[in-house]
Amino acid sequence: MADVLFNVFALLTVIAAAGVVxxxxxxxxxxxxxxxxxxxxxxxxxxxxxxxxxxxxxVYAGAIVALFLFIVMLLDAKGDVPAPIHKIPLLARIMAxxxxxxxxxxxxxxxxxxxxxxxxxxxxxSSLKLYAxxxxxxYLLPVQILGFLLLIAMLxxxxxxxxxxxxxxxx
Numbered sequence: 232m233a234d235v236l237f238n239v240f241a242l243l244t245v246i247a248a249a250g251v252v253x254x255x256x257x258x259x260x261x262x263x264x265x266x267x268x269x270x271x272x273x274x275x276x277x278x279x280x281x282x283x284x285x286x287x288x289x290v291y292a293g294a295i296v297a298l299f300l301f302i303v304m305l306l307d308a309k310g311d312v313p314a315p316i317h318k319i320p321l322l323a324r325i326m327a328x329x330x331x332x333x334x335x336x337x338x339x340x341x342x343x344x345x346x347x348x349x350x351x352x353x354x355x356x357s358s359l360k361l362y363a364x365x366x367x368x369x370y371l372l373p374v375q376i377l378g379f380l381l382l383i384a385m386l387x388x389x390x391x392x393x394x395x396x397x398x399x400x401x402x
Contacts, residue, residue, distance in 0.1 A: 236277050244270030257303040257392065261296055268292045282362065295381060302388050 247270055250263030268291050275284035366374065 233277060237274065240270050240273035240277060243267075244274065257388070258300065261299045261303060264299070265292055265296045268296065282359070298385065299388055302385065303392055 244267050247263045247267035251260050251267060254260040254263060268287060272284040272287045272292070275281070275287060
């Protein structure tokens, strides 16, 4: 039963994430993001990480998606047709291709992660104090990077949905 639930939530997450990327309407993309976050929360529940599932739904689904929706609705984004890909600067294309290539090479060349001895390792979700300790010591940099990426995404939504006057003359 656990395998079936994992597969259902994983499929829901992947389909909704594809909907975020492929939707031209920003409101529909935000709703797909909300659905994707619900799928990830379901995966956390399947892994018995109830605190993480609750925090994900509360913080990301409740606050971040609502913030994106309000920004998009306040700035009146219509979901215009995106610019053709040939207008993307060459340097940005090269950097994106290089980052994807480095990520794929590191993914395939690294060995498997050795699983720790579960008998001696305390469960992460068993104690909130242990979870908070690891969050603010071991995982502090990834949390900070994620917060910075969310800030960049929010600023990107504002810039992309704002209509600049005089931009028609540049094209």
